[in-house]
Amino acid sequence: MVRICFLCLFLLSIYSCKQKTQIPSNLLDEDKMVEIITQLEITQAYFKIKSVSPDSISSTNHYQKQQFDSIFKQHNISYEAFNNSLMYYASEPNKIMEIYSQVVVSLSEQQASFH
Secondary structure, three states, rough: OOOHHHHHHHHHHHHHOOOOOOOOOOOOHHHHHHHHHHHHHHHHHHHHHHHHHHHHHHHHHHHHHHHHHHHHHHHOHEEEEEEEHHHHHHHHHHHHHHHHHHHHHHHOOOEEEEE
16 A cells, blocks of 8 residues: 555656646645545555456546545545646646545554554
8 A cells, every 4th residue: 555655646746847837726624635645545444455356446446436526525626626626736846745644644554453
């Protein structure tokens, strides 16, 4: 799970080197981004563990999309608002690094609570 976070951070860092993105009108604050990304990472990890057979991948992908939509609905945001915010923060290397650092801390805390 931590590898996924670092991979996302790496890819976003590469993208952020290209150009600055304008601040979206519906920009989500950094704390909200941490919360949502943490939930998305947990959901994604669950489905990676769950889909062990090739036959289950298609139904798993559909259900995973439903779970992602549910997370966005829970936070009263659209996928577009999340994506626009993510692209903006990706254009600000220090901000996206701070967000993903907080995501890793949050995931670590949640993992520790299960032990």
